[in-house]
Amino acid sequence: MVVEPGLVSQYIHIALVVATYWIVSILTVFVNKALLSSNEVNLDAPLFVTWFQCVVSALICTTWSKLAKFFPHRISFPEGHPYCMDVVRKVLPLSVLFTFMIASNNLCLKYVGVAFYYLGRSLTTVFNVVLSYSILGQRTSFGCILCSGIIIGGFWLGVDQENVAGSLSVVGTIFGILGSLSVSLYSIYTKRVLPLVNQEIWLLSYYNNVYSVFLFLPLMLVNGEFSVVYNYSKLSEPFFWTVMVIGGLCGFAIGSVTVLQIKVTSPLTHNISGTAKACAQTVMATYWFNEHKPLLWWLSNFIVLGGSAGYARIKQLDMETAHHSQKYTQLRA
Template sequence: MSPSLIQDAPQNVKVAAVVSFYMTSALIMVFVNKAVLNAAPDLPLLYLGIQLIIAVILLHGASFMSTKVQIPKLDAHTAKKLTPVVTVNIVGLVFNTLCLRGVEASFFQIARGMVLPLTIGVSCIHTHARPSGRVFIAAGIVTLGFLTGISPNKDLPASASPSVISLIYGMLSSLFIAVHAVLIKSSLPYCNNSTIELAYWTNLGSTVMVAPFILLNGELGTFVDLTRTPEWDGRTFAYGTLTTGVFGFLLCVAGLLSIKITSPITHMFSSAARSVLQTVLGVWLFSDILTVNRATSILVICGGTMYYTWVKNTENAAPKAPHAQNLDDGGDEEAHRLTTILEMKDEADEETVTLGHWSDSRKALDKA
């Protein structure tokens, strides 16, 4: 989708095109990820590592096509300073991958439903600022939806019930997403305040960090053994890895276009629609089981997140005194922009991060 074509199109066409592009990219990421993990459940770290390598290659390719994309010079001092944010990023991605491997595609959004409450909590602790009562209500609604979705159900077959360890992976993934959003601001100065440079460092550093664990986990040997097994569908792994690597990159573009072209309310409605589509497609493609509890959980989580969107949109629009500091408005625009870019890769996270910083992100993008 060319940015020049979007710029020349009428506004409603722009919005429809961007929303469709964003939803398609996000859905492809979830379902292709799930298909690959089903085909190669013993290769989660190798799969993740290859995706990260593809992201680094695509950033190099983008630098040849546009002068706005600058690849940073690698040095030990910067690498040391960026170790915390890179570590949190790769640990969060690993837990995210392990969670998706262990749960049904339609349940994945429930398993990671605590992203919003945890992000609010971590931001509150980091900034020493108390969010408004309405933000607490939104977090409470989402938490209620999460608890509804994971509550035991006697009618659910044992094979469809998520394991405790998968739910723990989902919680840890959500927590590391929240911490990652906080670390981004302090990391930017070490990258010349460049979102592209930090994105490059994050992907390259994550690749280096995950490599030893791929070896320790014996995944290279497992991969070689699988290639010698006639029954193994290696094409799903190969094509799926390439597809998710490319679409993960495109999802960043889709997220930025969504911020630049649409309003936060439009974005949230498209996200809610995507959640419904993800559930329906999960039932259709993978024969996932949809119970009343799960359907209710998804609706409540979407409702709480949409309420949070409305609250933050209202609070950001309200005039503030120069000394007033809002929970989500304390960072610089580059931090908000990078938070959006990096979290868009993780198909289910963008509602939390984008909503709180939408206005600042749009300003940053308009200047770009």
């Protein structure tokens, strides 16, 4: 069988995008872990670290937006003004969820190991089922509910194994559950806000990061992080700011490559890629941090991974069935 050169280049392009997503996503988790709880950084200010990443992303988006005005034929960026009161009124509630989401995810990573991080945040799918029904009134098929039950079982087993090993962080697990809840809520309300910004994902990301820069300030004040940062002994060291900037760039990059991977593949392929990436990330973390996990701990991860992959596949089949049914109804009408 002869493969056309155009298809070969397309496959290579898709493979490069998926590989980039894997590298950036795994690198982001490891860099954030180093920033949040490593002895080299040793800064007990997780909200400040997250705030700085929002600052970097907001600066990149602002610069990109300005350059698009000066070089419209070479650089494109959707037109928008984050400081317009009408925009603030429409987007700010979603930005509050965005702030809660990235804060809870980083707080989870601060208190749990990278190996347990995926498992600790694995209930997003379960919350999607519950909230889609309670907020949007969308019913879920029995297959998706069954997969959600499998994910809960795997999560419960993983938490139990962490507890048996004496490495369970209750605080980190709670933040992981809150992170899963916030991701689900953010996804649902994003669907409502996107039409208000002409379906421009980059514009919404721009607004969210700009508003989060301000939303994090009172949170850092309440958490006492201003004094922690002020008295931090490595505040003037180039190494610290280098790692902070890398973390900020990774935070911006993961949003970019996620959108790109969905664009060149599909939402289902993105979910499968993310699931496989999580498996590789877990294996890498146990090797990198020299962690030895029992068989049941590994089993809990594979249960969650299998449940998540099964949910994605069944959800796709349900959507295809609904689409064909709607098309058939329209033809008969």
